[in-house]
Amino acid sequence: MDWCHYRFRSLWRLPAKPAEVYQVLERAHEYPAWWPQVREVTRLDERTGTVRFRSLLPYDLVVTARESKRDPVAGLLEIAMTGDLDGWARWTLVAAPDATGTHALYEQEVEVCKPLMRRFAVPCRPAFRFNHALMMRGGRLGLLGLLETV
Secondary structure (H helix, E strand, O other): OOOOEEEEEEEEEEOOOHHHHHHHHOOHHHHHHHOOOEEEEEEOOOOEEEEEEOOOOOOOEEEEEEEEEEEOOOOEEEEEEEEOEEEEEEEEEEEOOOOOOEEEEEEEEEEEOOHHHHHOHHHHHHHHHHHHHHHHHHHHHHHHHHHHHO
């Protein structure tokens, strides 16, 4: 097992149409306004930016994110990441079966490159996974709050 390799998957049920959710998620530069753990996004160009994350544990992760797929019709947004994390992250949005909202699937596969996290990969793996879960919870709650105000 590669202790520095992670795969994450989260499913958010949201009370808005997929096109409305997509319009929010495609504006990554606005994530810090509603996702507390996304501390800073700096646009480098139309498809690339740097992102700084911080959840409960006392360290920041900084990545350069480059849009690799964007398909509003399919409800797909994907980025490639390099920096403290190397890999990819993807949103897939579909209408809820009962047509009352959206199922937003977030998937991520990364290799941790940050030296401190690599050094403590084995003993801290549960804490790192918990930290990610808290980040995703914060994002979901922030997005729910934003969608309620729109």
